[in-house]
Amino acid sequence: MQFKNNREFTRDLDQSDPLNKFRSQFLIPKHDGKEVIYLCGNSLGLQPKSVKTFLDQQLHNWENLAVEGWFEGETPWLYYHKEMQELMAPMVGALPAEVIPMNSLSVNLHLMMVSFYQPKGKRVKILMEASAFPSDQYIVESQLRFRGYDPATDIIEVHPQKGEHTLQTADIVSVINQHADEIALILFGGINFLSGQFFDLEAITIAGHAAGAIVGFDLAHAAGNVPLQLHNWNADFACWCTYKYLNSSPGGISGVFIHENHFSDPNLKRFAGWWGFQESSRFKMTKGFVPQNGAEGWQLSCSPILLMATHKASLVMFKEAGGMDAVREKSILLTSFLEFMIIEINEAYGEELFKIITPSNFNNRGAQLSLIAKKNGKETFDALVKRRIIGDWREPNAIRLSPAPLYNTFEEIFELGIQLKGIIKQLKHC
Ligand SMILES: *Cc1c(COP(=O)(O)O)cnc(C)c1O
Numbered sequence: 270m271q272f273k274n275n276r277e278f279t280r281d282l283d284q285s286d287p288l289n290k291f292r293s294q295f296l297i298p299k300h301d302g303k304e305v306i307y308l309c310g311n312s313l314g315l316q317p318k319s320v321k322t323f324l325d326q327q328l329h330n331w332e333n334l335a336v337e338g339w340f341e342g343e344t345p346w347l348y349y350h351k352e353m354q355e356l357m358a359p360m361v362g363a364l365p366a367e368v369i370p371m372n373s374l375s376v377n378l379h380l381m382m383v384s385f386y387q388p389k390g391k392r393v394k395i396l397m398e399a400s401a402f403p404s405d406q407y408i409v410e411s412q413l414r415f416r417g418y419d420p421a422t423d424i425i426e427v428h429p430q431k432g433e434h435t436l437q438t439a440d441i442v443s444v445i446n447q448h449a450d451e452i453a454l455i456l457f458g459g460i461n462f463l464s465g466q467f468f469d470l471e472a473i474t475i476a477g478h479a480a481g482a483i484v485g486f487d488l489a490h491a492a493g494n495v496p497l498q499l500h501n502w503n504a505d506f507a508c509w510c511t512y513k514y515l516n517s518s519p520g521g522i523s524g525v526f527i528h529e530n531h532f533s534d535p536n537l538k539r540f541a542g543w544w545g546f547q548e549s550s551r552f553k554m555t556k557g558f559v560p561q562n563g564a565e566g567w568q569l570s571c572s573p574i575l576l577m578a579t580h581k582a583s584l585v586m587f588k589e590a591g592g593m594d595a596v597r598e599k600s601i602l603l604t605s606f607l608e609f610m611i612i613e614i615n616e617a618y619g620e621e622l623f624k625i626i627t628p629s630n631f632n633n634r635g636a637q638l639s640l641i642a643k644k645n646g647k648e649t650f651d652a653l654v655k656r657r658i659i660g661d662w663r664e665p666n667a668i669r670l671s672p673a674p675l676y677n678t679f680e681e682i683f684e685l686g687i688q689l690k691g692i693i694k695q696l697k698h699c
Pocket residue numbers: 373374375376402404405458462487489490510
């Protein structure tokens with residue numbers, strides 16, 4: 270599409286946007302009585318208005334049924350996760366039995382590593398992207414130490430080429446091939462939190478499997494942002510948080526995917542809890558753990574119903590919007606428009622005031638653009654907040670902006686452009 274830098278153009282786009290009715294279904298924060306332009310869905314998604322209804326329903330059940338709520342009511346808590354599985358599966362391209370909501374992301378990564386990091390002989394190393402999210406780094410380091418290995422030698426990081434901020438798929442595959450007989454596990458992000466790069470997860474899985482490694486993904490920035498095909502790609506496992514693009518509430522419940530190929534593997538170790546026990550005989554409370562078939566068999570504790578309810582509210586909304594394909598269609602346009610506005614600004618000032626380090630090919634990114642500010646980065650960011658534009662800041666000079674297709678508009682991005690120009694003038698960048 271040929272974009273134009275004018276308000277009328279963006280209003281027309283918003284009017285013809287098939288998802289435009291969803292914005293009014295969210296609670297938009299206000300500064301000084303005016304709605305902010307919220308471009309921080311990569312960190313914490315906004316609250317769907319329907320969350321209150323979904324929560325109220327469960328508070329009502331708790332009030333009126335108490336313990337009987339596990340078995341009674343229109344959504345007995347014992348089976349609540351099964352409805353979640355149906356809603357979650359299409360979001361990541363999985364079978365319902367392959368996904369489960371439980372715990373939080375870092376906890377689930379540890380649990381998955383218990384099952385899927387199985388070092389043996391020379392094959393002990395873990396391959397990940399350089400500058401992975403800190404929690405992922407700490408998880409891998411501590412898992413290695415726990416098993417008696419050395420993070421300094423047993424983590425293989427794939428680095429960008431000199432002067433680049435993103436990884437080439439060919440380089441990732443080449444590092445995998447180079448260490449083919451040493452890699453036990455590949456644990457890669459879906460979308461890097463800093464650069465916004467969406468990795469070729471299918472290519473990584475194919476290369477990893479060819480090398481004889483297990484391949485798992487942290488989809489914190491990918492779930493609810495880009496379409497995924499975990500089942501067809503043959504990923505072994507994946508975990509994601511749901512409070513970023515999936516708007517499930519701060520610290521909301523995490524999602525886990527385990528490929529059905531692993532369901533009946535008797536050699537797979539796992540940390541077990543009663544909620545993962547075979548459902549038909551769970552309450553006989555017998556000795557000796559027998560897992561429920563499927564991802565359900567990895568559950569430890571009884572379901573946190575209130576967290577599931579807030580997540581369900583947002584999943585129902587994604588379904589009503591037509592699922593990830595519909596959301597992605599708008600997302601590509603919206604983020605491309607943001608890119609257009611930033612490039613316009615750079616061109617207007619005749620220098621690259623904001624270098625976009627996120628890939629320019631929309632197939633290699635999600636909703637987020639990461640900008641490196643040439644001058645006055647923090648001052649620019651603070652001035653944006655003063656002007657009611659909420660992005661997020663990473664030291665030393667990165668501003669991340671993530672338009673979320675269910676609640677952001679094209680006109681908001683146009684307004685961001687105007688405000689940014691005002692700030693450049695105010696801070697005397699040039
Ligand atoms: C946001 C994020 C996390 C956060 O983990 P929590 O356990 O939910 O706090 C972990 N990994 C990545 C890649 C993230 O982007």
